[in-house]
Amino acid sequence: MSPAVGWVAVALVSVVTLAIGAFGLRISRTTSDFYVASRSVGPLWNASAIGGEYLSAASFLGVAGLVLAFGADMLWFPVGFATGYLVLLVLVAAPLRRSGAYTIPDFAEARLESPVVRRLASGLVVVVGWLYLLPQLQGAGLTLGTVTGAPAWVGAVLVAAVVVLNVVSGGMRSITFVQAFQYWLKLTALLVPAVVLVLVWRRDGSPSPATAGPGWLLPLAGGDPTDLYQTYSLMVATFLGTMGLPHVLVRFYTNPDGRAARRTTVIVLGLLAVFYLLPPVYGSLGRLYAPDLVARGRADAIVLELPGRMLDGLGGDLLGALVTAGAFAAFLSTSSGLTVSVAGALSQDVLTRLPLPRERRLGGVAAFRIAAVLALMVPLAIALSTQRLAVASSVGLAFAVAASTFCPLLVLGIWWRPLTDVGAVAGLLAGGLASGGAVVLVIAEPDRAGWLGALLAQPAAWTVPTAFAVMLAGSWLTPGRVAPGVDRTMVRLHAPEALDLDRGSWQPR
Amino acid sequence: MRSLLRTQLRLALSVLLLVVGPLAALPLVFTLAPGVRAVSVMGLPLPWLLLAVVVHPVLVLAGWTYARRAEQTEQQFVDLIERS
Numbered sequence: 001m002s003p004a005v006g007w008v009a010v011a012l013v014s015v016v017t018l019a020i021g022a023f024g025l026r027i028s029r030t031t032s033d034f035y036v037a038s039r040s041v042g043p044l045w046n047a048s049a050i051g052g053e054y055l056s057a058a059s060f061l062g063v064a065g066l067v068l069a070f071g072a073d074m075l076w077f078p079v080g081f082a083t084g085y086l087v088l089l090v091l092v093a094a095p096l097r098r099s100g101a102y103t104i105p106d107f108a109e110a111r112l113e114s115p116v117v118r119r120l121a122s123g124l125v126v127v128v129g130w131l132y133l134l135p136q137l138q139g140a141g142l143t144l145g146t147v148t149g150a151p152a153w154v155g156a157v158l159v160a161a162v163v164v165l166n167v168v169s170g171g172m173r174s175i176t177f178v179q180a181f182q183y184w185l186k187l188t189a190l191l192v193p194a195v196v197l198v199l200v201w202r203r204d205g206s207p208s209p210a211t212a213g214p215g216w217l218l219p220l221a222g223g224d225p226t227d228l229y230q231t232y233s234l235m236v237a238t239f240l241g242t243m244g245l246p247h248v249l250v251r252f253y254t255n256p257d258g259r260a261a262r263r264t265t266v267i268v269l270g271l272l273a274v275f276y277l278l279p280p281v282y283g284s285l286g287r288l289y290a291p292d293l294v295a296r297g298r299a300d301a302i303v304l305e306l307p308g309r310m311l312d313g314l315g316g317d318l319l320g321a322l323v324t325a326g327a328f329a330a331f332l333s334t335s336s337g338l339t340v341s342v343a344g345a346l347s348q349d350v351l352t353r354l355p356l357p358r359e360r361r362l363g364g365v366a367a368f369r370i371a372a373v374l375a376l377m378v379p380l381a382i383a384l385s386t387q388r389l390a391v392a393s394s395v396g397l398a399f400a401v402a403a404s405t406f407c408p409l410l411v412l413g414i415w416w417r418p419l420t421d422v423g424a425v426a427g428l429l430a431g432g433l434a435s436g437g438a439v440v441l442v443i444a445e446p447d448r449a450g451w452l453g454a455l456l457a458q459p460a461a462w463t464v465p466t467a468f469a470v471m472l473a474g475s476w477l478t479p480g481r482v483a484p485g486v487d488r489t490m491v492r493l494h495a496p497e498a499l500d501l502d503r504g505s506w507q508p509r
Numbered sequence: 510m511r512s513l514l515r516t517q518l519r520l521a522l523s524v525l526l527l528v529v530g531p532l533a534a535l536p537l538v539f540t541l542a543p544g545v546r547a548v549s550v551m552g553l554p555l556p557w558l559l560l561a562v563v564v565h566p567v568l569v570l571a572g573w574t575y576a577r578r579a580e581q582t583e584q585q586f587v588d589l590i591e592r593s
Contacts, residue, residue: 075560079532086528086568090521090575218546219556220539231536239529259583262576269572273565280561415518494514496583499590 006147047267052183056334057139058395067283071216080238094258114421129342133379182333189326209287237460241399244406247337347371404431427471
């Protein structure tokens with residue numbers, strides 16, 4: 001593809017994103033607009049926005065790349081990304097919305113009545129958010145490099161700049177419109193080329209990608225027990241980690257009530273189902289038309305390169321531009337959502353509490369803007385200085401940390417009355433340190449072999465049970481520390497809004 | 510209130526058991542009975558058909574059924590409270 005076409009696609013997505021953001025700006029005025037769009041967004045809009053935000057670089061580029069490189073075992077990634085939403089729907093969607101909290105730290109504070117748990121949860125939101133932002137920025141560098149030949153830092157800096165502009169000017173309200181637009185853009189950008197490419201493949205006589213050998217075509221073909229462990233660990237991480245991703249949860253507060261939160265989630269499941277049919281198509285066709293990418297370590301670029309490999313001339317250029325636009329939409333939408341969440345945690349629990357003289361204290365909106373810049377600067381610096389992990393593997397690590405910390409906090413908080421603040425802190429620390437430690441070791445040395453390598457690369461299967469066990473044990477040992485208002489909180493979480501009940505007086509800040 | 514919570518939790522866990530249970534069994538089946546992996550349905554190997562296609566409509570259907578049942582439970586709870 002010619003670099004000019006690539007640049008046009010990228011510029012167009014960036015400009016449209018900023019323009020929709022500016023349109024939302026006119027209606028976004030108060031602090032609560034910034035965080036949750038004042039909860040006045042319809043269910044299809046909201047579901048599209050959730051889908052738009054969730055389908056990240058990992059889904060758009062990474063899954064196809066992994067399927068191309070490793071075959072059937074990697075199909076568990078899209079399955080896990082989608083199943084995570086079912087788990088979220090049945091375990092947390094409605095109660096979390098009814099809690100009335102904006103963020104996970106808000107929920108922790110409301111349920112456990114403890115500022116310590118709140119601050120720890122905020123810290124973890126920042127860690128998970130940064131871990132997830134990292135592959136988005138690196139993916140942007142890869143994409144821009146592939147289509148225009150620009151050096152890797154250009155794409156990362158471009159995405160960071162557009163996101164900061166958008167978040168700082170409009171907050172969540174504008175983000176909701178942008179995200180909804182991005183879902184449909186991403187779906188179109190993957191669906192239209194896929195249909196055309198499948199037609200080309202049929203014209204070529206429908207050759208089978210299976211010639212690559214059974215190791216690619218069949219799951220668990222190596223017969224190595226670590227493969228089985230990794231498959232299960234990935235399932236644990238993605239099934240349970242989705243509910244703990246900070247940018248996913250914050251979306252649920254834009255539903256008007258618990259019932260709407262459930263219905264929205266069902267629509268999201270449908271939107272994801274349609275989308276996730278597509279990446280395996282790219283991965284399989286790549287096996288036939290671009291097998292050299294694997295050996296060159298550029299499997300993540302398969303979605304971008306395939307149209308140009310299979311079609312000559314204008315057709316290839318146009319479809320290439322379309323997938324490039326979709327990829328950029330993926331980076332922008334996920335990064336925006338993550339930035340809003342990380343900035344929310346930073347501004348509410350760090351910046352507005354700085355010990356400054358009264359007249360220099362930061363107001364809510366000002367603190368949020370500064371926090372948004374900080375939220376992107378750190379992962380940008382890391383993205384520019386470390387070696388690249390495969391996009392989907394580093395996203396997998398973010399899921400593992402979320403599953404090892406926020407999943408037990410949310411599930412036990414919602415369904416288990418005896419949870420105490422001491423138990424929660426102990427569990428968050430145990431899960432966070434175990435999974436976070438594994439992440440640090442993997443980033444420092446990505447290519448460890450054998451069982452140690454497997455346990456570190458996919459830590460969820462041992463860190464999630466550890467976190468649950470510690471949280472349960474800690475709560476059993478401190479029965480006197482159950483929050484005094486727990487009964488009212490449980491009513492608030494589970495009773496339908498139609499009932500006039502005492503739900504306590506807690507309000508999010 | 511406790512009965513509402515228990516009913517909802519039971520519903521949630523049974524949905525998870527019905528959907529996630531069979532999914533979780535798949536890798537084990539593929540390992541213990543390698544022949545199953547090679548079965549081909551409509552030109553697609555069984556693992557690809559299940560993981561890349563079939564799983565998605567199943568998830569949507571499970572989610573839709575769950576949401577309806579959960580709403581019914583809540584409506585019964587509301588009726589119960591308002592009658593008393």
